[in-house]
Amino acid sequence: MFFSPEGEFFGYFGTVQVQYTFTDWIWRQLSTQAQRAQQRLFIPMELSGMDVDNAGFIFATVADSGFDDGVMRINPSGNDVLRNFTPHVIAGDINRLPTALSPTVFVDIVVRDNGKFSVLDSTRRRLFTYDSEGNLLYVIGGMGNTMGMGRQPSAVGVIGNDIFILDRLRGEIVHFEETLYGQLINGAVSARYNDDEAGAVEKWRQVLMLNENFALANRGIGRALLAAGENQLAMAYLRRGMDVDHYAIALRRHRSELLEENIGYALTVAAILGAAVLGYHVYKKRKQRDMAWRT
Secondary structure (H helix, E strand, C coil): CEECCCCCEEECCCCCCCCCCHHHHHHHHHCCHHHHHHCCCCCCCCEEEEEECCCCCEEEEECCCCCCCCEEEECCCCCECCCCCCCCCCCCCCCCCCCCCCCCCEEEEEECHHHCEEEEECCCCEEEEECCCCCEEEEEECECCCCCCECCEEEEEEECCEEEEEECCCCEEEEECCCHHHHHHHHHHHHHHCCCHHHHHHHHHHHHHHCCCCHHHHHHHHHHHHHCCCHHHHHHHHHHCCCHHHHHHHHHHHHHHHHHHHHHHHHHHHHHHHHHHHHHHHHHHHHHHHHHHHC
């Protein structure tokens, strides 16, 4: 809700767009007024949590398990301008299996430094952290009674890189400190956010020493090598990072390099082969003429 400094209500701000199917629309058009009164209302989904970044944009979570994008970044005009350069929606667990524990339901969000944000899931009691481009960085927490697990998480906050999750059922706050693995990931993301590609690559290399299958690290190194012109080496990292688009660019550039490097040899070999074929034909014709003259 949007209020003036004097407390005057201006209206609603950044509401979620109503989603319904074409079949619902057709059925509603054909229904009578009495039938419409008994149908369910198409009203915007409510927001479950919010935070504000340094630029004044509002990050909000949608309290609906069926909403594809569970996170919004609302500009002063009330439009969602959240960036997501990945093929996946920002909705926690992407593989929504038909179980009692799915899908993910976000209940709170906290904005962190250098474009990162963390979102709290009340279904599996886990915290998902993303960067400014929509890449999933890491997931912490879970459902259970052991240390670090939650029963009913309801709010999340940060101090520096330390994360605090409020467990409403237990009546306690769980404190997560940054590990070496998380520190390296955060450092790489921060370096790239501040246009320090060399620093980001160094951090990503250290991340791969701990987890060589971390796709984002492989993509980060591969894209940096691609920008530096190391196309063949970039291909290896981009393939492990499953970056199809940039791998195609690296492959095309590598093929062009091979063609430029070997065009001289190829032309020389082609000229030699052409001369050999021509000489063979000349020799064959002379031999045929000699045989014809003798007969």
